Amino acid sequence: QSALTQPASVSGSPGQSITISCTGTRSDIGLYNYVSWYQQHPGKAPKLLIFDVDNRPSGVSNRFLGSKSGTTASLTISGLLPEDEADYYCSSFTSSNTLAFGGGTKLTVL
Amino acid sequence: VQLVESGGGLVQPGGSLRLSCAASGFTFRDCAMAWVRQAPGQRLEWVSDINGSGGTTYYAGSVKGRFTISRDNSNNVLYLDMDSLRAEDTAFYYCAKGSSRYYSYYIDVWGKGTPVTVSS
Numbered sequence: 001q002s003a004l005t006q007p008a009s010v011s012g013s014p015g016q017s018i019t020i021s022c023t024g025t026r027s028d029i030g031l032y033n034y035v036s037w038y039q040q041h042p043g044k045a046p047k048l049l050i051f052d053v054d055n056r057p058s059g060v061s062n063r064f065l066g067s068k069s070g071t072t073a074s075l076t077i078s079g080l081l082p083e084d085e086a087d088y089y090c091s092s093f094t095s096s097n098t099l100a101f102g103g104g105t106k107l108t109v110l
Numbered sequence: 111v112q113l114v115e116s117g118g119g120l121v122q123p124g125g126s127l128r129l130s131c132a133a134s135g136f137t138f139r140d141c142a143m144a145w146v147r148q149a150p151g152q153r154l155e156w157v158s159d160i161n162g163s164g165g166t167t168y169y170a171g172s173v174k175g176r177f178t179i180s181r182d183n184s185n186n187v188l189y190l191d192m193d194s195l196r197a198e199d200t201a202f203y204y205c206a207k208g209s210s211r212y213y214s215y216y217i218d219v220w221g222k223g224t225p226v227t228v229s230s
Contacts, residue, residue, distance in 0.1 A: 034216060040154075048218050051218070057218065091154075091156075093214075093215045099216075
């Protein structure tokens, strides 16, 4: 299955907001509202941040906001903190009943 | 909720390996389960999915015909049998809990992973 497209890296200063985009197709992001986002710190397992486009699991900060328009999903992180520095992956359920992941975006907090 | 993988290791090209994942803290049979892998420095790659009853399975094209996912709902264990292993199968393999009984629309719990290295 094809990977979703994310920018390789983004950066921001503490307190600022950043947005990570995730582009798919009409067979995945454009077809379902099953977009999810994961945070992965080095050497650790991924952690669910957002599910079903814009829902946060219990315990995830409201600084993380998900959205979708057409075949592109976005993750916005507001009030950047040093501990937000990590890799971020988007994912979408697909018409083939599989999960597609993005290539990952490395967030640097300057 | 906990997922604990085991069975990873070093295997020669063409060899076989069985990964196991012990699940606890949730009703195992009510959840689809998945395996997701990550090669060193690379992105996450979905490998395979199995529904709650174990009757329906899905595979990534890169592993179809070589890997088999299965589950033991009596003992809350998920398996991944890997045959005809290739160097490009080298990765950290994560056991993952799906979001519904039928499909993993998203992954809400991840194990810590187990490393698989395919090399002569």
